[in-house]
Amino acid sequence: MVDYAQEVLEQAISLGSSTIYEASGIKNSALDRNIRTLWDGAVVAGPAYPVACAPGDNLAIHIAMEKAPAGSILVVTTDSFIAGYWGEILTVAAVAAGIKGLIIDGGVRDIAAIRRHQFPIYCRGISVHGTHKDSVNSVGQPIQIAGTPVRVGDLVTADDDGVVVLPQACVTEVIRKGLAREQKEAVMMKQIIEGKTSLELMNLTAWRDT
Numbered sequence: 001m002v003d004y005a006q007e008v009l010e011q012a013i014s015l016g017s018s019t020i021y022e023a024s025g026i027k028n029s030a031l032d033r034n035i036r037t038l039w040d041g042a043v044v045a046g047p048a049y050p051v052a053c054a055p056g057d058n059l060a061i062h063i064a065m066e067k068a069p070a071g072s073i074l075v076v077t078t079d080s081f082i083a084g085y086w087g088e089i090l091t092v093a094a095v096a097a098g099i100k101g102l103i104i105d106g107g108v109r110d111i112a113a114i115r116r117h118q119f120p121i122y123c124r125g126i127s128v129h130g131t132h133k134d135s136v137n138s139v140g141q142p143i144q145i146a147g148t149p150v151r152v153g154d155l156v157t158a159d160d161d162g163v164v165v166l167p168q169a170c171v172t173e174v175i176r177k178g179l180a181r182e183q184k185e186a187v188m189m190k191q192i193i194e195g196k197t198s199l200e201l202m203n204l205t206a207w208r209d210t
Helices: 006-024 059-067 088-097 111-117 168-193 205-209
Strands: 044-052 073-077 101-104 121-123 143-145 148-150 155-159 162-166
Touching (some): 006 044, 006 155, 006 168, 044 059, 044 101, 044 143, 059 073, 059 088, 073 155, 148 162, 162 168
Parallel strands (some): 044 073, 101 121
Antiparallel strands (some): 044 155, 143 148, 155 162
16 A cells, blocks of 8 residues: 655645646546535545445445555445445544545435534435445455546545546656646736736737637
């Protein structure tokens, strides 16, 4: 399990998912836009721990809670099946185990309680329907979630804009490019405040004559 330096995690959060995505150049690094934050202002960055659940069955999540290292973010595919895979009990268990957040292409429930705990969750939907505990597709093995590949230790960055997953091998370079992009945009915004226009700064002035 990769152990990212705290500085890297703080930089990922500061840059945000949109800048990380643009800096990566990896089109499928961003999860489906319908996998959204459960409560406004949630933000999390950390190493992924992938889980694959059978439709309507959350046994794999319970197993992952014992296997995932502290500091992990659970990334769970349910093949987009919406049910209440996660609720307050698993939220309390996750906090106790040091799990930092949940990304799931299925559903969750006990929303008011999760918001009270301020536990970062990004999901496709909300459902009162419970799940059974009969089968396990995979725990800690590579998965695809909404078309995005995820392996143990990939860097997850999630905020109000969405969720991005970076392969371990490119994290350092993407953070470097993201910081450079942030600096360039800071200069541009200063120039706009001073009177320049975005058309001028982006060399789009030909559009003035159209």
